[in-house]
Amino acid sequence: MTYTSNFLISAIASGSGKTTVTLGLLRALRNRGLNIQPFKCGPDYIDTKYHVLAAGKESVNLDLFLSSESHIKYLYNKYSSDKDVCITEGVMGLFDGYDRMNGSSAQIAEKLDIPVILVLNAKSMAYSAAALLYGFKNFSDKINITGVIFNFVASESHYNFLKDACHDAGLEPLGYLPKNTDIEIPSRHLGLNIDEQYRFDDFADKAAALIEKHIDIDRLLSVTAKRESDAGVIKEINVPLQGLRISVARDAAFNFMYHENMEYLKRIGAVSYFSPLHDKHLPESDFVYLPGGYPELYLSELNNNRTMQDSICHYVEAGGKALAECGGMMYLSSSISDEDGTEYAMVNIFDQKATMENMRLKLGYRQFEYNGVLLKGHEFHYSSIKSEQQSVVQQYTAKGQPTDTKLLRYKNVIAGYTHLYWADMDNLMDLF
Template identity: 45%
Template sequence: MATDSHVQYLYNKYGEGADVCLAEGSLGLFDGFHRMRGSSAEIARLLNMPVVLVVNARSTAYSVAPLIYGFQQFNSSIKVAGVLFNQVSSPSHYACLRDACADAGVKCLGYLLMDEGLKLPSRHVGMTLTVKQTLEDVIARAAEQVEQTVDLDRLLSICQRSFPCTYTLPFCSEVGVDSFVPSSRKLRIAVAKDPAFHFTYRENIDRLGEWGKLTYFSPVYSNELPEADWIYLPGGCPELFARQLHRRKKLMEDLKAYAEAGGKILAEGGGMLLLTRSLTVRQGGTAYPMAGVLPIDCTMVGARMHLGYRRIEYAGLDLRGHELHYSQAINPKALPSAGQQFTTKGLPVATPFYRYKNVIASYTHLYWGETDLRLLWKR
């Protein structure tokens, strides 16, 4: 979703004052949109960062040796600094895994034992919490075990690198940071933020903060819509809160009135669902009324995953984003698409990119770190 130099710029920007920089991987190390392009391995190469493999040791032992060896040898530009084992059954099990690392020629940095208290259910290729869990409790429990079974000093030592990133040049976005400095900082920007709407990119929020004053509001817990020049409805999981959301009658009415009056709204993923006519969560269940800004009805029935990086041609702009959702529109053509979406290989995607008055909505989560957001409404 971003140029190589922009990734380096972000790494330098956010890592400058940090004691530790951690890039969390997604999927397998070499899994990208085309071979390793766009993978965690490519990010490691681009930022000259060492890789620590986290290996699931459940139901395996010495057989991890060729697996680890293969990851280490597969690409010479990727430095595998060490291995951490997850779901280890016992200290004796770990001893066997440690021998496997020694024979594979990779440093063994420690392990986590199987622990139901650390088990996080997955949802939509991410993690979530059970009703009885809090994030703070899980982190505290994990930290206690890590302190006992992971060699943290060695981990930090072997991952020592010079900073800032000086692997390749240039080190800032081709677009240029100065191009985003606004002439006025008086814009009022309302951002939805609660358990139903929290899928955001840090750089996106920081960009909004450069344009004006951010005010956060909760569609789940409040009926109040702040006075705003722009409204940003990010992605999330509103289907888990459909009943609570449809009870926010005043908020729904205010959103619709704001849109009809020409107010600027950017809605992505779950944020778009809030603007539809209705959301059905289960077979034979209630079609919960939403704000009704868009003449679209969405459902979780027959849900299947839609996933991938996207390029969007819209109003002369070339936008970048990521599509990930399980819900679907029952009547997607009730409003014509204002843009065309493509896969990373240039194949057209049927996912619409809606424009109604000054409302821009899509299942795709845009990344605008290298895009002037004002241009979305220039047309």
């Protein structure tokens, strides 16, 4: 039998401060020497990078659109079984899903049977918080909201009003974070260089110090303690070993990858990593994966590394199998233009031009069928593509509405903006 603390940090809405609370708690518990495990609801691959830096442990995505209920239960059991504390960061507001509650943080908390700690932005609010908290607590009897952490609190006196509201709503106040302009999560282009990592460490340490001072961590761990029976041996997902030589692009320009996708690749072959920025040649490969990232920040370096571009061209022309997503797809275009319109030559597998001019965010879940395989993923980018090339499939939103998101194919290369989740698939190689 093991005793662990498991909880999900959610909020009334985005912008409430759940990421700051999550990262501060991860760093504070790490500083205490506890064995912690972070998780992230939804498809976000940037928050998981924050988690790694704060906790020193890989963070795992839990997503009920991208994967099945059995898969997220498998993942949670796999990574939580030997940990002291498991913290799952929610996405958006507690009940916000891709279709009502479907795919929401609340649904994940329900399926995993873990309590919820609610973060409430208390700026310009006092006893009225009781009505909000009461509504959230009683909206669904399937969700166990255990306690509340208040953010942007003006003073101890302000917190006393909020505590009254919390008690009268039937919830336990666990502390607060004061208004503090000194702590701010660094740029979303996190981890690109050593200076950014130092900045993040400073942020995480300051957030942890505030949490130690203003939040009752011991009480938080107590009210979220959960007695669990021994689950026995966790069964790995049955994926046939194929003995493939798998090469994954990983450097400052290409680093958006789901942790469990990489674990899947390790089960079907031998994974090695290469850098399109710095390496001269592609490793000997049976399959190449070019994930998303920040190629737009390294256009000159990518442009100048012609030997790597030539190596990838030779691999593709010889029939090599490859999957390129978002930034990886941009890299395989004929060129990428920066925000000013300056054009840099790229690998030129696809006759199209990527550009950062007139940046506009495009995001959302995507689903489609290709070669008899149902695929799901997430689109998130600011760039755009200039191309007349036709998509090989029609992609759809989570609600089944058609989108103009393309999937491209040249020989044995598949590419597109959609970040695919294949860790819950039978055989990724069926795509080719």
